[in-house]
Amino acid sequence: MVGHMQNHTLSVAEAIRNRRTVRHYRPDAVPPAVLAELLALATEAPTSWNLQDRSIVAITTDEGREGLGWATGGQPQPQEAPVTLVFVAEPQSWRDDHQDVYDQARRSGAWNEQFIAMFAAASQSFQQDLEERGLLREYAVKDAVIAATYVMLAATEMGLATSPMNGWDEAKVKKVIGVEDRDDLAIALLVSVGYAAEERRHPGRRPVDHNVFHQRYGALRNAAPRE
Numbered sequence: 638m639v640g641h642m643q644n645h646t647l648s649v650a651e652a653i654r655n656r657r658t659v660r661h662y663r664p665d666a667v668p669p670a671v672l673a674e675l676l677a678l679a680t681e682a683p684t685s686w687n688l689q690d691r692s693i694v695a696i697t698t699d700e701g702r703e704g705l706g707w708a709t710g711g712q713p714q715p716q717e718a719p720v721t722l723v724f725v726a727e728p729q730s731w732r733d734d735h736q737d738v739y740d741q742a743r744r745s746g747a748w749n750e751q752f753i754a755m756f757a758a759a760s761q762s763f764q765q766d767l768e769e770r771g772l773l774r775e776y777a778v779k780d781a782v783i784a785a786t787y788v789m790l791a792a793t794e795m796g797l798a799t800s801p802m803n804g805w806d807e808a809k810v811k812k813v814i815g816v817e818d819r820d821d822l823a824i825a826l827l828v829s830v831g832y833a834a835e836e837r838r839h840p841g842r843r844p845v846d847h848n849v850f851h852q853r854y855g856a857l858r859n860a861a862p863r864e
Contacts, residue, residue: 647794657798657837657839659800660712660835662719662834663833664717664719674791675797678791679784682787684783685776689780690727690728693723693784694814696722697720705805705827708813709805709806715827719832720829723813723814725816730777731764785801785828788830797830800829801826802829805824807824811824
């Protein structure tokens with residue numbers, strides 16, 4: 638949507654239906670308070686075992702935009718948008734101390750001591766199993782992408798345009814954000830954020846029953862679920 642403001646606050650359903658990928662942006666800056674709220678909403682996204690194994694690097698400088706343009710092969714989004722968010726997956730963060738997470742859960746009354754003890758042990762066991770199966774990176778990337786989806790929907794509600802980007806060189810993106818020597822980190826997704834300089838129409842989606850099945854993939858495409 639072109640412009641700075643929505644005429645009304647969008648519902649979640651409206652944000653989903655109105656969101657379009659925008660490639661060209663106006664130079665107008667995203668107000669700091671708006672960006673701060675957008676990032677805060679992103680951190681509310683669910684994560685496996687509440688490990689919060691993803692971080693976001695907000696790129697807003699000319700140098701950073703130029704670097705991401707280089708890392709994405711010259712695509713216009715990170716060069717034109719006033720903000721590009723780099724979603725970083727942290728597959729090894731399960732080894733860190735999560736006492737602050739447990740303290741928050743205690744204070745909110747969400748978890749009691751018995752649950753925390755069980756949860757801490759079970760989460761470590763689960764992550765060790767993932768490591769043995771070579772799936773730590775995959776799980777962390779999934780968590781980061783969920784956070785990116787929250788950003789895109791929240792941005793739409795705020796009157797901002799976004800573009801999720803999966804076409805980039807990971808080593809180059811890491812260099813831009815200063816983690817070129819961190820093999821323990823993975824780049825999950827880039828999302829440009831700003832005010833659209835173009836009107837993007839919905840190209841359409843196939844009918845729901847083309848991609849939605851009940852109980853078994855590909856079976857009885859048009860059948861309703863049984864009670």
